[in-house]
Amino acid sequence: MFVSERETIEFLKNCDNIYIFTHQSPDGDCIGTGFALHDFFRRTGRRSAVLCSDKFPEKFKFRTDTENDSDFTPEVFITVDVADKKLMGKYEEPYGDKINLCIDHHVSNKDYAERTFLKADDAAACQVLYGLFRTMGFELSDYSAACLYTGMATDTGCFKYESTSAETHEMIGEIMRHHKLNYAVINRSMFDIKSKARMILESKFVNLMEEYLDNKLVIAAVTIDMMKEIGIDYDEFEGLAPMTIQLEGTEVGVLMKEREPNVFRCSFRSADSVNVSEICQTLGGGGHAKAAGCTVEGDIESAKAQIIEAVGKALK
Ligand SMILES: [Mn+2]
Structure with a gap:
């Protein structure tokens, strides 16, 4: 059930022994929200832990490398940035139906939790979390300020996507005014620094991009075998999806990663006017108008065919 800010704050103030779940393939936003919330609970005398179905990528270590012991009996379950309980990965089965509160910003949220803010x-x-803290009058630590900055920076592509509002900038301004924040260091590590392997991957990634539908659709599909051949792990593809819409003339870009044999996790990006959330919903997924995802089953050719068909319909 969708709940008000007041009810959400009431709940956050009164819960204890909390498991906080992020979505699988964790990004800066779910990690930032999860650990800022964890910090809030710790600093208000409660016990919590952040859990994720996948391991946290190395580049977020400066957020995740904190006391995070889940060795207690949980009583309360919260998801952050998780639009659908399916995205909890291995935690869906034991906890997916027990979520007491979901804090999210995806228009496609499935409202699977007892309370959804x-x-x-x-x-x-x-x-969203910063807004809650602000209403509560909770004073952020420099650590959680950095967590929240990281999530807002990464989900907006460093404040360049359309989702960036005046309010986003105002909140960032407040955070910068009141906290010691190495934002240049954060942004360099989030957006600029790459391993040599990553640079090689990006150059190979360009060769994986194929154009369809009069070049309006770009697909980059990677199978498990190809990942082995290139020598790159599944979770190292984070952040590559936007490259699919860098090509001139492209309207929709799709990164397809084979998660397990014949199961492709697909990340969609829209260059401008096509709503990829609607396309992904026709394939059982969802997300935002300009960035969305779904899972498609089949061998690489039939998985691609399903995507080409769905995008083709949307472009008509
Ligand atoms: Mn997000």
Whole structure:
């Protein structure tokens, strides 16, 4: 059930022994929200832990490398930035039906939790959480300020996507005014620094991009075998999806990663006017108008064919 800010704050103030779940393939936003919330609970005398179905990528270590012990009996379950309980991965089965509160900003949120606090106009779940803290009058630590900054920066592509609002900038301004924040260091590590393997991957990634539908659709599909051949892990593809719409003339870009044999996790990006959330919903997924995802089953050719068909319909 969708709940008000007041009810959400009431709940956050009174719960204890909390498991906080992020979505699988964790990004800066779910990590930032999860650990800022964890910090809030710790600093208000409660016990919590952040859990994720996948391991946290190395580049977020400066957020995740904190006391995060889940060795207690949980009583309360919260998801952050998780639009659908399916995205909890291995935690869906034991906890998916027990979520007491979901804090999210995805318009496609499935309302699977007992309470859902959704702000679909917010650029990031971190922005939603910052708004809650601000209403509560909770004073952020420099650590959680950095967590929230990281999520807002990464979900907006460093404040360049359309989801970035005046309010996003105002909140960032407040955070910068009141906290010691190495934002240049954060942004360099989030957006600029790459391993040599990553640079090689990006150059190979360009060769994986194929054009369809009069060059309006670009697909980059990677199978498990190809990942082995290139020598790159599944979770190292994070952040590559936007490259699919860099090609001139492209309207929709799709990164397809084979998660397990014949199961492709697909990340969609829209260059401008096509709503990829609607396309992904026709394929059982969802997300935002300009960035969405779904899972498609089949061998690489039939998985691609399903995507080409769905995008073709949307472009008509
Ligand atoms: Mn997000």
